[in-house]
Amino acid sequence: MANENKQSEARGSKQSSGGPSRGHLIVWVIAVSLLVLWAWGYFGVGAAGGPDIPYSKFRQQVQEKNVTEVVVQGNTVRGSFKAPVTVQVDGSATEAQKFTTHLPSFGDEQLMELLSNNSVEVVTKPTSDFPWSLIIMLSPVLLLFAFGYLFLRRMQSQGQGLFSVRKSKAKLFDRDTEDTTFEDVAGADNAKEELREVIAFLKDPQRFERLGGKVPKGVLMVGPPGTGKTLLARAVAGEADVPFYSVSGSDFMEMFVGVGASRVRDMFEKAKEDAPAIIFVDEIDSIGRKRGAGLGGGHDEREQTLNQLLSELDGFEKNETVVVMAATNRPDILDPALTRPGRFDRQITVDLPTRESRAQILEIHARNKPLSDDVDLDEIARSTPGFSGADLENLLNEAALLAGRYDRDAITMGDIDEARDKVMMGLKREGMAIDGEERRLLAYHEAGHAIVAATLEHADPIHKVTIVPRGKAMGVTQQMPEKEKYLYRREYLIDRLAVIMGGRAAEELIFDTATSGAENDLKQVRKMARKMVLDWGMGDTFKHIAMGESQGSVFLGEELSKGRDYSDQTARELDEEVRRITEAAFRRAVDTLETHRTAFDGLAELLLAREEVPGSDVLALVNGDPVSELSDAEEDAGAALPPSGDGAVSNEDDVPSDESVEPSESSSDGRSSAA
Structure with missing residues (x-):
C-alpha cells in the first residue's frame, strides 16, 4: 500500500511538473500563431496579387486590351493579364501573369470609363477588412500578454512569484538535522571562543545583562578564502539553540529597483518574529562596499540595500534580539559605517591554520x-x-x-x-620532447638552487629537487621550513635571495650563458630586494626608514594618481641599492657553487639519471656521504646523455620561469624554485 501511495505521488508529481511544460507549449503556439496571422494580415500575404508595376504601365496594358479583371480596394488595384507581361522585380526582368498597382493620390476620373471601354471586369472591396483589421490591432497586445504569462510562470517555478520577489531568500536551518558542530572545526580556537560567547548570550541573556553587558549586534569573520568561515557559521547553526538564517550577499540583488532593501527588511522581520535569532550573511562585501567610491560612481541599488542593512543593524529602531554574522575575505573594501562599533561590534580573524x-x-x-x-x-x-x-x-x-x-x-x-x-x-606534462642539452641545462639550473639552499646557514631545508615538467615549470626545487615563520630576519632574506639566484649562477658558471628559465627568479629577487630597501629598512644606505607607500585599491578609485614622496635623486639611490643587493646575491650564489663544485656536479648528474632527488640525497652529496645506488636503467639513461658544454634554452612561451615564493607576500611558507 505504501508503495502504491509512493507511485501515485510520483505520478502526481510528474503530472504537476509536466503541467507547466504543456501550458508553456500552448502559450508559445498561440503566440506564434498570432504573430503569423498578424504578418499575414498586415503584409497582405493571403491576398491575390502580383509584383508592383507602374500605374502608367497599367493604363497602357488596359488600352492594349491585355487586362482581364481588376480588384479595387481603397487605393490598391490588383489584377490579371491576358498574356504575361515582362516587369521589373528587384532590378531583374520577369514574366508576370498578375500585377499590383496603386491609384495616384490626386485620383483618376477617367479610369472607370477606360476599364469599361476595354471590357475589363471590375470588382470593388471595402477599404478595411474587419477581421484582418482586428487581428492587426489586437495581435501586439495579445503577444505582450502571452510573454508576460510565460515570465510570471517562470518566476513562479523558481519560487519568485509576482508578489514574492521582494521576499527574503534567507534559509532557516533545521536545528534537528544540522549536524555540524564545533567538534567538526579544527583550529580557530579564538574564533570558536568568541562565537560560543555569542551563542551563550542568546541562550541566557540575563547572565550578561545583570553585569550591564549587551548582546553584540554583529560579528564579522575575516580571513583568506578556504579558512573555514562558512564552516564556522554552520557549526554555530548546529551549536545554537536559536533560529539560524543563512543568506548570501548576492541574494539581495535583482534587476528590479528596491528589491534588495525590501529583502533586507523582510529578513529582519522574520528573524525578529523568531527572536532571539542569528542571521548569517556570506560574502557581505558584495553589498557592503564603500559607498560613492569607484571610477564609475556608486551603484544605487546596491547602496540602497546597504543603507537598509545599516538601518536594521543599528538605526533609529533598536534591534536587541537579532545577531548578524557575516564573512568576507575583503575587509579593506567594506564601508566604514558597516564596521563601526554598534553594528559589527566584533571582528574575528580566521587566519591560515598553524x-x-x-x-x-x-x-x-x-x-x-x-x-x-x-x-x-x-x-x-x-x-x-x-x-x-x-x-x-x-x-x-x-x-x-x-x-x-x-x-x-x-x-x-x-x-x-x-x-x-x-x-x-600542477600536473606532469607528459610527452614533452626535451633534447639532451636542454635537459642538462635544466638539471644544472635546479642543482644550482638546491646546492645553495643546502649549504647556506639560514636557508630552509631541501625537500625535493625535480626536473619533471609540471604545470608551467620545467623543474622545481622544493624547500620546507622546519617551523612556522612570522618574522623574517635580514640574514634569512639574504640567503633566500642567493638561493633564488642559484639557477642563474649555475647557467653562467657551467655554460657561460643565460636562459629564459630564470625570468621569474629575477623578478622575485628584484621584488624582494625592493621590499627590503623600501619597506623594511634593510639597505646599507637607507637604514631604519620605510620609503614605500601603501597603495589603495584601484577598483575603489583610491591612490590612483598618487606619486612617490621622495626626490628623483633618492629614487636613483634606491635603485642603486636594490641593484647592489641583487648583484651581491648573485655573486654569493656563484661563490657557493664554486666552493661545492663536486656536490654540484654530482647532483646534476643524479638529476639527469633519476629526474627527482629527495632532500636527504642532496645533503649526502654536500657532506660527502654516499647516496642511494642507481638502478641499471638509471645508469644507462645518464650515460646516454651528451657531455656538458655551452648551450642555451630556446626562448619559447612554454619555457617557464622560476616560481619561488616570496616570504613577505605569499600565503605559504613553502619554498620552491622552478626553472
Whole structure:
C-alpha cells in the first residue's frame, strides 16, 4: 500500500511538473500563431496579387486590351493579364501573369470609363477588412500578454512569484538535522571562543545583562578564502539553540529597483518574529562596499540595500534580539559605517591554520578515508605550510583519487606526496620532447638552487629537487621550513635571495650563458630586494626608514594618481641599492657553487639519471656521504646523455620561469624554485 501511495505521488508529481511544460507549449503556439496571422494580415500575404508595376504601365496594358479583371480596394488595384507581361522585380526582368498597382493620390476620373471601354471586369472591396483589421490591432497586445504569462510562470517555478520577489531568500536551518558542530572545526580556537560567547548570550541573556553587558549586534569573520568561515557559521547553526538564517550577499540583488532593501527588511522581520535569532550573511562585501567610491560612481541599488542593512543593524529602531554574522575575505573594501562599533561590534580573524591546526584538520578529513601505516599526518602538516583547510581537504581528496587510480586498498604516503606536488605545482606534462642539452641545462639550473639552499646557514631545508615538467615549470626545487615563520630576519632574506639566484649562477658558471628559465627568479629577487630597501629598512644606505607607500585599491578609485614622496635623486639611490643587493646575491650564489663544485656536479648528474632527488640525497652529496645506488636503467639513461658544454634554452612561451615564493607576500611558507 505504501508503495502504491509512493507511485501515485510520483505520478502526481510528474503530472504537476509536466503541467507547466504543456501550458508553456500552448502559450508559445498561440503566440506564434498570432504573430503569423498578424504578418499575414498586415503584409497582405493571403491576398491575390502580383509584383508592383507602374500605374502608367497599367493604363497602357488596359488600352492594349491585355487586362482581364481588376480588384479595387481603397487605393490598391490588383489584377490579371491576358498574356504575361515582362516587369521589373528587384532590378531583374520577369514574366508576370498578375500585377499590383496603386491609384495616384490626386485620383483618376477617367479610369472607370477606360476599364469599361476595354471590357475589363471590375470588382470593388471595402477599404478595411474587419477581421484582418482586428487581428492587426489586437495581435501586439495579445503577444505582450502571452510573454508576460510565460515570465510570471517562470518566476513562479523558481519560487519568485509576482508578489514574492521582494521576499527574503534567507534559509532557516533545521536545528534537528544540522549536524555540524564545533567538534567538526579544527583550529580557530579564538574564533570558536568568541562565537560560543555569542551563542551563550542568546541562550541566557540575563547572565550578561545583570553585569550591564549587551548582546553584540554583529560579528564579522575575516580571513583568506578556504579558512573555514562558512564552516564556522554552520557549526554555530548546529551549536545554537536559536533560529539560524543563512543568506548570501548576492541574494539581495535583482534587476528590479528596491528589491534588495525590501529583502533586507523582510529578513529582519522574520528573524525578529523568531527572536532571539542569528542571521548569517556570506560574502557581505558584495553589498557592503564603500559607498560613492569607484571610477564609475556608486551603484544605487546596491547602496540602497546597504543603507537598509545599516538601518536594521543599528538605526533609529533598536534591534536587541537579532545577531548578524557575516564573512568576507575583503575587509579593506567594506564601508566604514558597516564596521563601526554598534553594528559589527566584533571582528574575528580566521587566519591560515598553524602546523598543529593543520594536523587536526587532516585528522578530521581523514576520518572516512583508509590510510596505510606509513602515513604520518604530522609530517604532512609540516610539509604543507600556508595550506588552508580547503587546501588540506583537497589534498587528501586528490590522494584518494590517485589511490583509486592505482587500485589500492588504502591511501599511502606516496599518494599524498604526489597529490601535494599536483596541488602545488600542477600536473606532469607528459610527452614533452626535451633534447639532451636542454635537459642538462635544466638539471644544472635546479642543482644550482638546491646546492645553495643546502649549504647556506639560514636557508630552509631541501625537500625535493625535480626536473619533471609540471604545470608551467620545467623543474622545481622544493624547500620546507622546519617551523612556522612570522618574522623574517635580514640574514634569512639574504640567503633566500642567493638561493633564488642559484639557477642563474649555475647557467653562467657551467655554460657561460643565460636562459629564459630564470625570468621569474629575477623578478622575485628584484621584488624582494625592493621590499627590503623600501619597506623594511634593510639597505646599507637607507637604514631604519620605510620609503614605500601603501597603495589603495584601484577598483575603489583610491591612490590612483598618487606619486612617490621622495626626490628623483633618492629614487636613483634606491635603485642603486636594490641593484647592489641583487648583484651581491648573485655573486654569493656563484661563490657557493664554486666552493661545492663536486656536490654540484654530482647532483646534476643524479638529476639527469633519476629526474627527482629527495632532500636527504642532496645533503649526502654536500657532506660527502654516499647516496642511494642507481638502478641499471638509471645508469644507462645518464650515460646516454651528451657531455656538458655551452648551450642555451630556446626562448619559447612554454619555457617557464622560476616560481619561488616570496616570504613577505605569499600565503605559504613553502619554498620552491622552478626553472
